Amino acid sequence: MPARVVTLQIDGRDVTARDDQMLIEVARESDIRIPKLCYVSGLSSYGGCRMCLVEVEGTSKLLAACTTAVTEGMQVRTVTPRLTEYRRMILEMLFAERNHVCSVCVSNGHCDMQWLAQHLGIDHIRFPYVYPNLPVDASHDRFVLDQNRCILCTRCVRVCQEIEGAHTWDVMGRGAQSLVITDLAQPWGESESCTSCGKCVQVCPTGALSEKGRSVAEMSKRREFLPYLTMMRGETGNE
């Protein structure tokens, strides 16, 4: 079925879009930046971080902009006091969940999570820190996985499966015990499926995945390849 054109309102602005587009994408095209952590343009939507929850007129439920298709006449609010408070709390819980020590992180200054915290005006964490004891996997020649900084957004899992086609990454365990793993929880360096392409490192929003040899604040990520690759393959952003 060919996509139809719909008009909707985001934060009071009239916007036109195709009806197979997701809200987050449409908002972005109009330069309305909805906070996000797990969503990255060019990969399938995951809907896990809940940062992009928005209010839509006519429904009491909050909807994730990355998994909600636009519809005709939709009225969307992306910033309200309630949404901001929810986003703050969720992000604070994320900081408390693992050992995110920005000051000594390779991604200090280049981190989506750190940036979002600043953007949301978070100046301290109201929840007690959990301080779990988590491993670091430095077995790969070129890359390092630090579980202490992982937020389980699964960008690495998706890029590896959907773009590289290797499916080296996956998630094991449940709840707060979940961990991203390579192959069947084998050391990354011994992975037979990993092609060492490094896409996972580039899409990782935090310092969980980094290149070896980078010191504090030296790990900036290059994500430009992703929309390019996706476009070259003739896929739309959210299939």
Next chain:
Amino acid sequence: MLAEELKNIAVHEREAKAAVGACVNVCGAAGCQSLQSDALAKALVEAAAAQGYGPESCVVRKVGCLGLCGAGPLVSVEPAGIIYQRVQPSDAPDIVNALQGPPVKRINLDSKLPFFARQQRIVLENSGRIDPERLEDYIAADGYLALTTVLSEMTPSDVIAEIEKSGLRGRGGAGYPTGLKWGTVAKAIGSPKMVVCNADEGDPGAFMDRAVLESDPHRVLEGMAIAAYAVGASEGYIYVRAEYPLAVARLKTAIRLAERQELLGNGICGTQFNFRIAIRLGAGAFVCGEETALMASIEGKRGTPRPRPPYPAESGLWGHPTLINNVETFANIAPIIRRGGAWFAGIGTERSKGTKVFALAGRITNTGLIEVPMGITLRDIVFEIGGGVPEGRHLKAVQTGGPSGGCIPESFLDTPVDYETLTKLGSIMGSGGMIVMDETSSMVDVARYFMEFCMTESCGKCIPCRAGTAQMYNLLGRFVDRTATRADLAQLEQLCDLVRNTSLCGLGQSAPNPVSSTLRYFRPEYEATFATEGGE
């Protein structure tokens, strides 16, 4: 199998049963089986033989759940209508000896007890009466009659109309109108369509679906086949947890027997209708009871929920339109077809029709499985049917709906049980677990127990559920340790609100319920634990 053959089998079975002098039924469901009801059945066979009974005068059968699980192993004697409780193999000679006289007093259970008399059995009509491993037993109880009727006399839309007329709502917990769901799948574009039975019963204290599957598996298969015909599906899956080995074994047997008689498979009952059912075992994740996670698991993926829409009715298993219903919902289908939607709609309340199976557990005299009409009060369930709270203690609260439910205090016991009222009280109908608590239970402990459950069963996909349940669990720990402050209570309530409104799936959205419902009715218990006056 054709309708005619089915009828012949039924008639033959009934005649054969009537010809037997006495029928001794031993419960072979998981509860009684764990109390060695197998050995008991063997002892009864031996005792019957020793006392000169032949197969024409006394038959010992293993049947499904008789309901009063707390008093197992249970034995019933037909046609006398006697029930024995806590039967040991050593009681076997006496039971056989009493076949022609008065019942054995020391183990006799009054079958006129409110526990039995106040129940109304539709889903459990065959439970404890038929041998779940014999297809003929089910056929003799009008089994597969509804399926043959549907295939020979009704169009798919007739079937859906009948289900709609019955007012049946999903028994998995949310109470979505079944007919409406079927209609949506029937209208959905795409083929093949799928029918899935959700048998991933995981609430603590709930064992309704297990009992149905162990006691009357064909009923579920028949319901699924009728559903498949109604929505135009050709493939079915039963997703059952691996922790139910007996239910799995009986389902396998039932599917094999039904396929052999062409009640499942290709060309069902001599028609063009094909429907195959496969079993998929859950590996112990509670979240796989959530429909989108369940489908992911059937597809061989990690069992995590995904956002809806698209709903399974549009895009379910492998992207095909999929109907998902719970075991108990499917178990209601055959009787509705046999006796008509209007009959079913005559039972229950205005918006909640029919009966509901509950698993009574906790501080209650009669632990076990009951089926009652919707609209019965909690008081009747707990005190009449359940026999009240033992040891002279007082009832404090009734927990319904498992980890997604809430605690209802004594003062609301006269509320009629239906979907809407339970929701209004801050709990939910849920799948049917009902845990009774007396004054020795600390509601803070209860809330923390359920929060721990939600925390360990969170799939980890969305942050509010994964991290929020962990934070709430830790906070509740402060109340248990009596180190909490007023600020902690405020944060706890804030977290309840957050997790409810921002979680991805139903598990997370309902995870705060045990906390918010205990806070609603038992707030002083939380406040009594404050470490210092007014907190920090």
Next chain:
Amino acid sequence: MNERKPTLATVWLDGCSGCHMSFLDIDERLLELAQKVDLVYSPLVDRKDFPELVDITLVEGAVSNEEDLKKIKKVRAHTNVLVSLGDCAVTSNIPGMRNPFGVRSIIDRAYVDTVAIPRPAPSTVIPRLLDRVRPVHEVVPVDVFVPGCPPSADAIYKVLSDLIAGHKPDGKSNLRFGA
């Protein structure tokens, strides 16, 4: 403001002194601040006891040992506006990195595993380590948070100016965890 200048104190718990350095990096504006505020207690001045009541106290560092705990409770009781200055105070930061391992294992690492002749860890003179390093606000209520490792001199200057002027910082500053 009446003629009495507001009083300012700074304390140093488990931190590297970097936040105090950054404070000094305010440079010539220190002179301006000195006009407006009395520095009554600090590692930078020679006074042994914490004053009876201080208007503004900047706290650097996390709460790591028994002395920190005692100190911060006392400071809180004698301060109007308590400011968590820097990531160690706000998040526990580097000192908190020992938390996942437990206090026993790090003491063993320092005094037993890595020395030729193991001796028991010191238990007198040096304050006993707490089981867990905690950010200041997990121990006592905190009024203002200034994250950063360290917070920039500009940020500290702005927060202090706001507080001296008698209003709470607006929170919309460019403060962030880390740098």
